[in-house]
Amino acid sequence: MSSDSLPPLPCRHIVVQGGGNAANALTCGARLGLSSRLISKIADDRQGRGLLEELEADGVDTSCIVVSKGGRSPFTYVIVDNQSKTRTCIFHPGHPCAVPDDLPQSRLLSALDGAGLVYFDARFPEIALKVAVEATCKSIPILIDAERKRRGLDDILQLASYAICSATFPQAWTEAPSVSAALVSMLLRLPKLKFVIVTLGENGCILVERREEESPALEETDADSLLESLKQRRDDSTATPTCFSSSCVKLRANGIGTVNGRLLLGTAERIPPHEVIDTTGAGDAFTGAVLYAICAGMPPEKMLPFAAQVAAACCRALGARTGLPYRSDPRLAPFFC
Template structure:
C-alpha cells in the first residue's frame, strides 16, 4: 500500500474514528459450501478489517488527514493491523497498546456465485473502556477534529467520546450495523447515520424500509440525513429538508416515492448512478 499521509493538504479537517480493529482472513469460493462439504478456495488474503479501520483507510486514501482511537493487542495481529493503517496514512498515535490482549479476527467467506460474504467473528480482549479515556486524552484526540466516526462496538467509550465531541460542536457520523444494547444514546447524538439494509426497520419496527428511514429522521431531530446500504444495488439516502414549506405542498407517500425512484433508476449502467427525488418529498 502507498502512504497518503504526505498528500494531505495542511489545514484540512481531521476525521477521527473510534472502534475496534479486526484482522480478516478472506477466502473466495465459487459457491458457498454445504454442510460437511470440502471445496477449494479460488483466492486467499489476510488484511485488516473492521468498520472503523475500513472507513479510515478509505478517508486516508482520498487524501484527508485522519486518526484512530482504539485499544490494540500487543500480538502479531495487532502490530500488523497498526502497520497496515500507518502505510495507508492513518494516524495511529492514539492507539492504546494492550500487552496481555488478543486481537479480534474474522473468517470471511466470499461467495462469487451470489456476490455475498459471510463473516465468522472471534472477539478479542480487552475492550476499550471509558476509564481509558482521560480528560487529557480526550482533549488531545479531538484537537482539530471536524468529524467523529463511531459504530457502537465499544459503546460506553464511544458514548463518552461522542458526548465530548457534541459539547465541542463536532459533527458525529454513526455506522449503525445492527441493534446493540445502549446504542440509542449514541445514535441520538449523531448528525449523520449510515445503516445496514436491515437496521432501520429493526430499530424503528416500521412496516417498510422507506418508512423506517423517515421514522429515524422524525425520532432523531439532530440527524441531517440517513443512508441505508443495499449491497450490490447501492444505497438510498433520505435527507432532512432545510427549507421552510408554506404548507401548500402536496404530501408524497414515501413508499410510493421509493418505488418510483427504483423504477426510474438504470440498474444496468456500469457507471455510478444517482437518482434524486428532487422536491417531491
C-alpha cells in the same frame, strides 16, 4: 457420514490484512485524501503489530490506539466462496475490550483536536458514547454506522448528525412497515439527523435528507409512492452509478408523520460477474467515501454515486482493503473536478 470422512475444502488464495468497520472506513478515507485518526484498542501481539503497521502505511493516525501488554487482538476468519460469491465470517472478539478508562480526558481532547467529523461503528459503546458526548460539546458532527441493534447504540444515535444503516436496521429499529417510512421515522425520532442512508448492496441505496424549508407551498407526498416514482426513472442498462432525487416536499409516512426533506435513490455500479472477487468491506468502503464527501462538502446527488463507485472498486479484489481506491484512481476523477 462423519465429519472425518468429508474431503478437505481447497483454498486458492489467502490474504492477511487489517479489518474492522471503523479501521476499514478510515483507511478508505485516508486513501481518498482525508486526515484520519482511529480510536481503538488492540493487544501487543503479532496481529496487533501488523494492524498498526498497515494503518500507518495508509496514513491513518494511530496515536490514539491503546495497546494492551497482554491479551489478544480481535481477529476474523473470512471464507469467500468463489462460485456463490458468498462469505462466512468467524469472529474472535479479542480481549481485553476497550473501556472508558482507556481514554483519559487528555487523550480524548487530543483525539478530537482539529476534527471536522467523528465516525462510530459503536462496537465499544461506553467509550464511543464518551467520545460522542465530548464531540457534541465541541459542535463536531457525528456519523454513526447503524449496522444492527447494539447495546448503547440508541444513545449515540440521539447525538448523530448523519447515519448509514444496513438494509434491515431502519425497519427493525422503528418497526415501520416500509424502508422509506422507516427513514422518515428515524428523522422524526432523531431531530439532530441531517440525513439517513440505507445501503442495499447491488440494489444501491436510499437517502432521506432533512430540509429546513417551512414554506406552506411544499407539497405533501407519500414516501413510499415517491420512492416508487424514483425507481421508475432508473435505466438498468447504465453501468455507472447514478442518483435520482425528488424536490423538497413534506415526506409523509402513514401513521408516523411528516418531515420536510428530499428522498434520493442511488444506484450501484453494475459490475460484470467475472470482476466480482469479494464483497467483504464494501459497506465500509461506502462509508469511507461518505466520510470524505461530508468533509469535502459534496452534495448528496454527487456523494451517492461517488460512494457507490468506491464500494464497487473494493469488490474487485480479495479482502476489505486491497481494492480500496486511491484519490488518483482515474475512475474517481469526475468526482474531483
